[in-house]
Amino acid sequence: MRARVEVFAAIRRDARVEGLSIRALAFRHGVHRRTVRAALESAEPPERKTPVRVSPKLEPFKPLIDAMLLGDVSAPRKQRHTARRVLARLVDEHGLDEVSYSTVRDYVRARRAEIDAEVGRHREVFVPQDHAPGAEAEVDFGDVWVILNGVKTKCQLFVFRLSHSGKAVHRVYPSCGQEAFLEGHIEAFTTIGGIPTRHIRYDNLTSAIKSVLYGKGRNRVENDRWALFRSHYGFDAFYCQPGIEGAHEKGGVEGEVGRFRRNHLSPMPVVGSLAELNEKIKAWDEADDRRRISNRLRTVGADFLTEKPLLSSLPVEVFDPGLVLTPRVDRSSMITVRMAKYSVPARFINRKVRVSLRASELAVFEGRSLIAVHPRVVATGGQSVDLDHYLEVLKTKPGALPGSTALARARAAGTFTSAHEAFWAAARKTDGDAAGTRELIDVLLLHRSMDTNDVVAGLTAALAVGAVTADVVAVEARIAAARRGHPDCHPAVPSVLVGPRVVSLTQRRLADPASVIAGLPADNRSLPSVAAYDQLLKLKPPIATTTPSREQIS
Structure with missing residues (x-):
C-alpha cells in the first residue's frame, strides 16, 4: 500500500511541475495509463479488489455440508464436525475425492459462522479483569516429560501464579495426587512469604473436591483433608466452570504452564532425581522475576515487591502434607x-x-x-531398600550379605563404595568369610554416627597398612573428622603427621633407622640385653646327681 501511495504522489508531482501527458507519465513510472488517470483523480490509491474464488467441484455438495453444520448446533462441543471430518464423510459417503482439504476448510469456517448467527448462537465475549495486589492466585497442573536416571518419565508440573504480579512458583512431582497438590501449595506459600487474601482459582481437581454440584453454581463437595488444609492456612477456593468453558477463568496460569514448559523444559531435562530438577527450577523462577509480561512497564519481580506486603502471614505451625x-x-x-x-x-x-x-x-x-x-x-x-536396616541381622547371618537385595541397591546407589569393597575383600582374605564380613558390618555401623567421607577416609588409611579392623577404621575416621573441624571430635591433631596415619610395628622395625615413619621420631635406644638375667644362674642350687635310697624316700 505504501509503495502505491509513493507512486501516486510521484505521478501527481510530475504532472503538476512538468505538465507531462498521461502517456508520458505512464512511460516514466512504468504503470498503465489507467493507474495514471486514477492518480490524477485522487491522491489515495483505491482498494485492491479481492477476486471471489469459486469451487465448482464443491458447489453440488455445499447443501450436504450445511446439513452437517446445522446438526452440530445441538450436538455436544466435543462431538461436532471438524473440517477434516466433513471431508472424510464426503469422500466415504459421496465419493468426492477431487476436492482439497483447504477448500473444504475455508467453506466450513465461513459457513459455520453464518449458521451460528442464523440460529442466534454467538461467541462468548470476555471482559478484561483487574486483579488487586495480594488478593488472588491461580493453581494448575501440567504434563511434563523428564529423562530421570536415563528413563523417559512422565511427571506433573505444579504451577502457582499470583494474578497481579505474575510471580509464579513451579515444582515437578511424580504425580498430581493430593500429596503433591498440598506440598506444592506449602512450597509456594513459603517461597512468596504469604497467602492471597481473597481466593485461589482452581480447576475441579479430584485432589480438592469429591464432586461437582451441577445446577448449583460453583458449589462443590470438598475432600476433608483439603478443607482442613484451607482452614489451616486461611484462604478461600474459587472453582472454575467445568470443562473448556471455564478455562478462561484462570487463563493466567494456563498460559504460564505452557510458557515455562517451552522455555525451561524443552528439550527434556536430564537429571538423576526430581530433587535435582526442582533445585534448577528454583533458580529459573528467580531468573524469571526479571522478565516483563506482555506490554507491562515493570518486571515481575518489581510488581511482586509491591504485592508481597499485602499478603496474609503464614501460620506458625507447618501442615504435614503427607x-x-x-x-x-x-x-x-x-x-x-x-x-x-x-x-x-x-x-x-x-x-x-x-x-x-x-x-x-x-x-x-x-x-x-x-x-x-x-x-x-x-x-x-x-x-526402596536401605542396607543399614539389616545390619543387626547380617551380623548374626554374615553369609546372607553377598547376595542380599540391600547390598545390590547400595552398590547401585553408590553408597557402598570401592573402599568398602576393598576393605571387605582384604578382611575376608585375612580373617575368613564370616569374620571378615562381620568386620565390614562393624564398619557399616559407623555410618550411623559418623560422616560418610570420614569413614571412607578411615577405610583408605586402614587399607594402606593392611590393618583391616573396624577399630582402626573408627580411629582414623575420627582423625579425619577432627582435621576438618568436626565439633564432636578432639581438635588437637598434630600437624606434623604426614604419610600413613596408621603405624605398622613390623614396618617400623624393618625400616631404615634414618627414616621417619608416620611422623614418629627416630629410635636411638640401645639394643636390649639379657646379661642381667645371667646372674640368676649363680644363685640356682646344685642339682643332685645320685639316686636317693628307698629308706631316704620313706
Whole structure:
C-alpha cells in the first residue's frame, strides 16, 4: 500500500511541475495509463479488489455440508464436525475425492459462522479483569516429560501464579495426587512469604473436591483433608466452570504452564532425581522475576515487591502434607505402601508403624521417632531398600550379605563404595568369610554416627597398612573428622603427621633407622640385653646327681 501511495504522489508531482501527458507519465513510472488517470483523480490509491474464488467441484455438495453444520448446533462441543471430518464423510459417503482439504476448510469456517448467527448462537465475549495486589492466585497442573536416571518419565508440573504480579512458583512431582497438590501449595506459600487474601482459582481437581454440584453454581463437595488444609492456612477456593468453558477463568496460569514448559523444559531435562530438577527450577523462577509480561512497564519481580506486603502471614505451625497410613512390617522388614515396598529397621518386624506418604518421599515413624526415610517409589511393584536396616541381622547371618537385595541397591546407589569393597575383600582374605564380613558390618555401623567421607577416609588409611579392623577404621575416621573441624571430635591433631596415619610395628622395625615413619621420631635406644638375667644362674642350687635310697624316700 505504501509503495502505491509513493507512486501516486510521484505521478501527481510530475504532472503538476512538468505538465507531462498521461502517456508520458505512464512511460516514466512504468504503470498503465489507467493507474495514471486514477492518480490524477485522487491522491489515495483505491482498494485492491479481492477476486471471489469459486469451487465448482464443491458447489453440488455445499447443501450436504450445511446439513452437517446445522446438526452440530445441538450436538455436544466435543462431538461436532471438524473440517477434516466433513471431508472424510464426503469422500466415504459421496465419493468426492477431487476436492482439497483447504477448500473444504475455508467453506466450513465461513459457513459455520453464518449458521451460528442464523440460529442466534454467538461467541462468548470476555471482559478484561483487574486483579488487586495480594488478593488472588491461580493453581494448575501440567504434563511434563523428564529423562530421570536415563528413563523417559512422565511427571506433573505444579504451577502457582499470583494474578497481579505474575510471580509464579513451579515444582515437578511424580504425580498430581493430593500429596503433591498440598506440598506444592506449602512450597509456594513459603517461597512468596504469604497467602492471597481473597481466593485461589482452581480447576475441579479430584485432589480438592469429591464432586461437582451441577445446577448449583460453583458449589462443590470438598475432600476433608483439603478443607482442613484451607482452614489451616486461611484462604478461600474459587472453582472454575467445568470443562473448556471455564478455562478462561484462570487463563493466567494456563498460559504460564505452557510458557515455562517451552522455555525451561524443552528439550527434556536430564537429571538423576526430581530433587535435582526442582533445585534448577528454583533458580529459573528467580531468573524469571526479571522478565516483563506482555506490554507491562515493570518486571515481575518489581510488581511482586509491591504485592508481597499485602499478603496474609503464614501460620506458625507447618501442615504435614503427607497421607497418614499404618502398614505392618513383614518378615522381610518391609512395608507395602501404594503397591510399592520400603524397608524399615529389622527390630520392627511384625509391628505396625506410622507412615507419612508425601509427594517425593515416604517417612516412617514409630511413635514420634523417625525411623526411616525413602524416596517415593512410583512404579508398581518397585522397592526402596536401605542396607543399614539389616545390619543387626547380617551380623548374626554374615553369609546372607553377598547376595542380599540391600547390598545390590547400595552398590547401585553408590553408597557402598570401592573402599568398602576393598576393605571387605582384604578382611575376608585375612580373617575368613564370616569374620571378615562381620568386620565390614562393624564398619557399616559407623555410618550411623559418623560422616560418610570420614569413614571412607578411615577405610583408605586402614587399607594402606593392611590393618583391616573396624577399630582402626573408627580411629582414623575420627582423625579425619577432627582435621576438618568436626565439633564432636578432639581438635588437637598434630600437624606434623604426614604419610600413613596408621603405624605398622613390623614396618617400623624393618625400616631404615634414618627414616621417619608416620611422623614418629627416630629410635636411638640401645639394643636390649639379657646379661642381667645371667646372674640368676649363680644363685640356682646344685642339682643332685645320685639316686636317693628307698629308706631316704620313706
